[in-house]
Amino acid sequence: MRFNVRDLVYIGVFGALWGAVEISLGSVLHTLNVPFSGVVLTGIGIAIALIGRLFVPRTGSVLFIGLVTAFLKMFSLGGIVINPMIGIVAESLLAEVALTALGRPRRLSFIVAGALATFWPFVHPFFTQGILAGAGILTIYQRTLTNGAKLLGLDPSAVVLILAGLIVVHLLIGSIAGLLAWDAGRVVQVRLRPAPRS
Amino acid sequence: MSALAARLHWSTWELRLGTWGHLSCLVFSLAVAILAQGWRVGIACALAVALAVAFYRGGLSPLRRRRLWLLLGFLLVPSALFLGPGDWTVWGVTLSRQGLAAGAQMVLRSIAILVAVAGFAASVSVSELAGLLERAGLQGLGFAMGVAVNMLPTVQETATTASHALRLRGGFRRQRFQAIRLLLITVVVNSLRHADDIVSAAEARAFSTTRVRPRHIVWRQSDVILAGTLLAVALAVLLA
Numbered sequence: 001m002r003f004n005v006r007d008l009v010y011i012g013v014f015g016a017l018w019g020a021v022e023i024s025l026g027s028v029l030h031t032l033n034v035p036f037s038g039v040v041l042t043g044i045g046i047a048i049a050l051i052g053r054l055f056v057p058r059t060g061s062v063l064f065i066g067l068v069t070a071f072l073k074m075f076s077l078g079g080i081v082i083n084p085m086i087g088i089v090a091e092s093l094l095a096e097v098a099l100t101a102l103g104r105p106r107r108l109s110f111i112v113a114g115a116l117a118t119f120w121p122f123v124h125p126f127f128t129q130g131i132l133a134g135a136g137i138l139t140i141y142q143r144t145l146t147n148g149a150k151l152l153g154l155d156p157s158a159v160v161l162i163l164a165g166l167i168v169v170h171l172l173i174g175s176i177a178g179l180l181a182w183d184a185g186r187v188v189q190v191r192l193r194p195a196p197r198s
Numbered sequence: 199m200s201a202l203a204a205r206l207h208w209s210t211w212e213l214r215l216g217t218w219g220h221l222s223c224l225v226f227s228l229a230v231a232i233l234a235q236g237w238r239v240g241i242a243c244a245l246a247v248a249l250a251v252a253f254y255r256g257g258l259s260p261l262r263r264r265r266l267w268l269l270l271g272f273l274l275v276p277s278a279l280f281l282g283p284g285d286w287t288v289w290g291v292t293l294s295r296q297g298l299a300a301g302a303q304m305v306l307r308s309i310a311i312l313v314a315v316a317g318f319a320a321s322v323s324v325s326e327l328a329g330l331l332e333r334a335g336l337q338g339l340g341f342a343m344g345v346a347v348n349m350l351p352t353v354q355e356t357a358t359t360a361s362h363a364l365r366l367r368g369g370f371r372r373q374r375f376q377a378i379r380l381l382l383i384t385v386v387v388n389s390l391r392h393a394d395d396i397v398s399a400a401e402a403r404a405f406s407t408t409r410v411r412p413r414h415i416v417w418r419q420s421d422v423i424l425a426g427t428l429l430a431v432a433l434a435v436l437l438a
Contacts, residue, residue, distance in 0.1 A: 005405060006397045008338045012345025013353075013393040017386065019346060020353045051386060067331070067339060068346045071324055082315055184383050191387050 003064070007056045014052030015068025018045045022073055022084070038121045039170050043177035045069070045088070046095055046117040050110050050181035054189060059100050062113075066092020087124050091117040107182045114178025115171045122170045215253050217326045219421035220318055223249045226428040227314030231307050233436055239303045239310075241435055246310035250317045257317020261309070270305045277301025345396060353389050360384040 003011065021044050029037035049065045069092075070085040095113040102109035215223070227249060230242040250257035260266055281297030322330075328340035360381055369377035 003338050005341075005400050008342045009345050009393050009397045009400070010390070012342040013349055013389050015342060015346040016349040016353045017389060020350060020357060024354065024357075047382070048386070055390070064336070064339065064342060067336070068342050071327070071343050072346055072350065074319070074324065082312075082319070180379060180382075184379055184386070187383050188386050188390070191383070192390060 003056070003058065003061070007058065007061065010052065010055050011061060011064045012068060014048055014055075014065045015072060018048045018065060018069040018088075019072030021045055021048065022069060022088070026084075036169065036173070039118050039173050042087070042091055042118050042121050043114065043173045046091055046114055046174070047177040047181040047184070049092055049095060050099075050113060050178060051185040051188060053099060053105055053110075054185040057105055060096065062099060063089075063092050063096040066095075083124075083128060086128060087120060090124070090127075091120045094120055107179070110182040111175045111178040114176070114181065115174035118170050118174030118177065119167070122167055214418070214420075215321070215424065216418035216421045217322055217330065219418060219424050220254065220321045221330065222421065222425040222428055223253060224314050224318040226432055227310055230432050230435055231310035231314070234307075236303070238435055238438075239306045243306040243310040245431065245435070246313050250313045254317035254321040256320025257313045257315075259320070260312045260316045266312070270308060273304045273308065274298075274301040277304065345393075349389065349392065349396075352392055353385065356388045357381070357385045360388070 022041065025044065026041050029041060049062045049069075052065050053062050066088050070088045073084050073088060095117040098113035098116045099105065099109050102112060227242070227246040231239070231246060234242045247258070277300050278293045278298040279291075280294075281300050282294035283296070284292035284294050286293045286295050286298075324343065325340065328343055331339050364377055364381055369380065
């Protein structure tokens with residue numbers, strides 16, 4: 001991945017924008033216990049990264065923005081925050097894969113990239129705990145869900161429906177973020193265009 | 199620091215490694231912790247903690263957090279209850295020895311990985327990390343990170359000013375989604391105008407990403423010896 005000076009500066013700026021959102025809004029949302037705060041934060045962050053793709057339309061730009069943001073996150077709490085760093089890098093990687101697969105930037109690719117990126121917060125706990133704990137964690141989750149459903153008098157298939165509903169919510173928020181990024185990005189491009197000489 | 203630790207000059211016992219040495223310790227700890235099975239996981243955990251004690255005491259800081267032990271308890275207790283047949287009764291509760299063993303493996307693996315990652319992050323500076331990533335093909339990442347760190351206060355100030363201006367105009371009371379969209383556009387536009395100034399300044403100084411040497415990485419002779427030793431130990435643990 002090779003970027004020129006302008007590309008790298010723009011990547012740094014969009015990394016700073018996403019990092020500012022993570023540092024300031026992230027702690028507020030978690031403190032207020034807002035539902036789905038993780039996926040909302042991801043949606044806003046990935047929207048910023050996708051706008052960055054309009055200004056640096058090269059393969060790897062969204063991934064670079066995510067890497068810069070992940071490093072900025074290290075400064076945010078004065079300690080090592082591995083989980084959010086893994087999340088940010090994974091979200092930007094998924095968005096990058098979607099954008100690269102779907103070709104030139106357009107509304108559909110932004111919507112798919114946003115949806116894929118916001119799917120990660122749903123998968124993230126299973127991934128990190130799976131790495132830490134090994135494959136046995138899946139069996140634990142399965143048995144816990146089954147036994148929990150029996151305890152509450154629920155049909156175990158209801159648990160599957162609940163999980164499916166959560167996935168739909170995540171994908172919907174990501175799609176909206178992608179759409180917002182496309183529309184807002186186009187407006188930003190128009191605003192930054194030099195004014196025509198009279 | 200306790201009186202005993204002060205008497206033993208505990209802090210000076212930490213041996214010095216270069217960046218590659220710390221990277222070797224991280225790769226070793228992760229590989230052995232993830233690949234080991236059965237009783238070997240215990241050895242992997244012990245080795246990871248021993249490396250932290252010897253080379254990067256900062257890696258032991260996660261072990262002081264109560265939240266971590268709650269999470270590890272969540273790994274251990276359900277395993278003992280749900281994994282495998284119940285063949286052991288403790289205080290009226292039926293547990294599975296097989297599940298308990300599996301849970302213990304998960305806990306030890308988690309500790310090894312957390313200590314290794316925390317130790318690496320505490321020992322290697324951001325610029326050294328950027329240098330490693332640049333050598334791995336992500337050229338220009340260090341420069342982009344420098345721009346981001348310098349732009350962060352400007353971005354935060356721009357966001358604060360724009361949100362105050364929007365709030366004074368009643369923007370967040372009506373059409374909240376439109377207000378958020380407008381805030382995002384304003385902050386991005388102002389930030390990119392600053393970015394153009396940075397680009398002009400860099401180009402005026404003939405800065406080029408193709409002519410910049412990769413960042414200096416600290417490299418010690420002990421790193422080579424350590425890397426070789428860790429490789430031999432890893433093979434011995436995994437293949438024994």
